[in-house]
Amino acid sequence: MGNKAVANRYAVALFQLAKEKGILKQIGDELQLVKAVFEQTDTLSTVLEHPKVLQETKTEMIKRSFEQAVSEYVLNSLLIMVERKKGSLIIPFINKFQELAYEAQSVAEAKVYTVKPLSEEDKVQISKTFAKKVGVETLYIENIIDPKLIGGMKIRIGDRIYDGSIKRQLDRLERNLVAGNR
Known part of the structure; x- marks a missing residue:
């Protein structure tokens, strides 16, 4: 089974448990905290996957890092993944959980690229x-500054892109001019 499918299975299992217990948002928030720690600590995934690091050491490291910050459900999910040598799949697992949670809550994330802050x-x-x-109730906005746009904005929601930037309009104009000269 591919790594993505394995990460998805863990995410679906935790999602179903969180939904059943009515703690979807809490688990999602805790997983975002875990994700931030993994992203800020480059070596964490490497240590978890290293064959010379003892399994007990890996388990203890996860416990010490997250025991006080997350629920037993999240902690147990992380521990199971580490014990089964799937530590490198923790970020994809969190991303899939977030995707499932957002879908269940009719929420989506949008990356909005602009020249200056919104x-x-x-x-x-x-x-x-x-x-x-996009057919959701709530859309969380992440504003990303991109001076190459010149003006306007570009919005990415999932795999959809809405591009109203001046750069895109200039690129389109250039293509039309070049195509018209042949």
Whole structure:
């Protein structure tokens, strides 16, 4: 079975448990904390996958790192993954869980690329407008500054891209001019 499928199985199992217990948001928040720790500590995944590090050491490291910060459900999921030598799949597991949780809660994430930071009012307006377009109730906005856009904005929601940037318009104009000269 592929690594992605394995990560998905762990995520689905934890998702079903969290949904059954009514703690979907809590588990999602805890997993985001775990994800932040893994992303900020490059060597954590490497240590968990290293064959010369004893299994007891890996288990103890996970316990010490997360025992006080997460619920027993999240901690047990992490421990099972580490014991089964799937530590490298923790980030994909968290991402899949988040995807399932958002879908169940009618929520989506949007990456909004702009030249300058968006105000809170702008974020709310973009959220309202694009939530309707993608069929969700809530749209979380992550604003990413990209000076190459020149102006306007580009929005990525899942695998959809809405590109209203000046750079795209200039690129399209250039293609039309080049195509027209032949």
